[in-house]
Amino acid sequence: MKWHRDLGICLLMVGMILAPAAQADGPSEAGVIFLKLVPGARPAGMGEAFVAQADDATATWWNPGGMAFIERQELSLMYVNLLPQFHLSDLYYSFVSYVQQVPDWGTVGGNIIFTNYGETEGRDENNNPTGTFHSYDVAFTGAYGSPINNQLGLGVAAKFIYSHLSDQGAGAEKGTGVGTSMAVDLGVMYRQAFTKGLTLAATLTNMGPAISYIDRAQADPLPMTIRIGGSYKLLDSDFNRLTVNLDLQKELVDRYDDGRAMPFYIAMFTSWANNYGDDPDFGGWGNEIKGIIPNIGMEYWYSTLVGLRMGYYYDKLGERYPWTFGFSLAYSSYRFDFGYVSAGENHPLTDTMMFSLNLGL
Numbered sequence: 001m002k003w004h005r006d007l008g009i010c011l012l013m014v015g016m017i018l019a020p021a022a023q024a025d026g027p028s029e030a031g032v033i034f035l036k037l038v039p040g041a042r043p044a045g046m047g048e049a050f051v052a053q054a055d056d057a058t059a060t061w062w063n064p065g066g067m068a069f070i071e072r073q074e075l076s077l078m079y080v081n082l083l084p085q086f087h088l089s090d091l092y093y094s095f096v097s098y099v100q101q102v103p104d105w106g107t108v109g110g111n112i113i114f115t116n117y118g119e120t121e122g123r124d125e126n127n128n129p130t131g132t133f134h135s136y137d138v139a140f141t142g143a144y145g146s147p148i149n150n151q152l153g154l155g156v157a158a159k160f161i162y163s164h165l166s167d168q169g170a171g172a173e174k175g176t177g178v179g180t181s182m183a184v185d186l187g188v189m190y191r192q193a194f195t196k197g198l199t200l201a202a203t204l205t206n207m208g209p210a211i212s213y214i215d216r217a218q219a220d221p222l223p224m225t226i227r228i229g230g231s232y233k234l235l236d237s238d239f240n241r242l243t244v245n246l247d248l249q250k251e252l253v254d255r256y257d258d259g260r261a262m263p264f265y266i267a268m269f270t271s272w273a274n275n276y277g278d279d280p281d282f283g284g285w286g287n288e289i290k291g292i293i294p295n296i297g298m299e300y301w302y303s304t305l306v307g308l309r310m311g312y313y314y315d316k317l318g319e320r321y322p323w324t325f326g327f328s329l330a331y332s333s334y335r336f337d338f339g340y341v342s343a344g345e346n347h348p349l350t351d352t353m354m355f356s357l358n359l360g361l
Helices: 005-018 041-045 064-069 264-270
Strands: 074-081 092-102 106-123 129-147 152-164 178-191 198-207 225-236 240-251 293-302 306-313 323-331 334-342 352-360
Touching (some): 064 129, 064 152, 064 198
Antiparallel strands (some): 106 129, 178 198, 323 334
């Protein structure tokens, strides 16, 4: 059976546009790149710079270390239509996350991610239709964060990944179009370091075995990513709060010369040097410098009622340079967030709109 070209186009575009690039010759070489789609319209409106803030229920994804300082129950829901320029109503991403403090233990939580690629028409070797199949990715995560002291929080998250691209393999290949894997995230957050109002944080996410659909020789590495960030409160009064965030992220993915995926515990080191010295414009560091993506964002709150945001990120290898905007409306324990991406005329990311709802329980 040959997969209909619509599924190939969807997966290719999601990979090229929505996942940061890691290699000189194209987009991310990782599989299940839906794990890199950022949840929460709030951080999305801040240029996806949130690892050192991570102060709501989306911390189960952004930084489990930030969960250490969440002292409440909270539920977060998000929905977004992906690649709106292509008008694909069945290509969407949804996210639900929950956190709850457990006295004397820390904060526990979890999230579910579901990415839908819609129905696809299959064809055999003679181009005869074989029926339709449904393609989607889903991940289930459990997370825990605990404060070491009033300033330092550590966290860990474990996830199960299920990727269903088709009901059976292509042609004479054995296996199916279904793959599973598991991964671990680690996070740390240090508040008020060096000066009041400054928070530093880091995460290492998606550490786990490669995912395979046909056989292990064709397995794809998970999109393991390191993020380092800082958050600073420029204003912090009862009626005016202004926060600036800066993240630096890099995908840590590498392959052997024969194309096989390197184990994640090797790739986290070798991926820093696998393209060394191929671009003199970057002083000999080549695409390893270009593979580091800076994200910057700002958030302003008037009282606890209205929030405004803007951000930007610069992905040289992935050729993504979007401006992002957003706002929030909050009342009591309810908060509605909206995020918007503007990446230029005819860019697939342009006009992406994200909606999320946070509920204090």
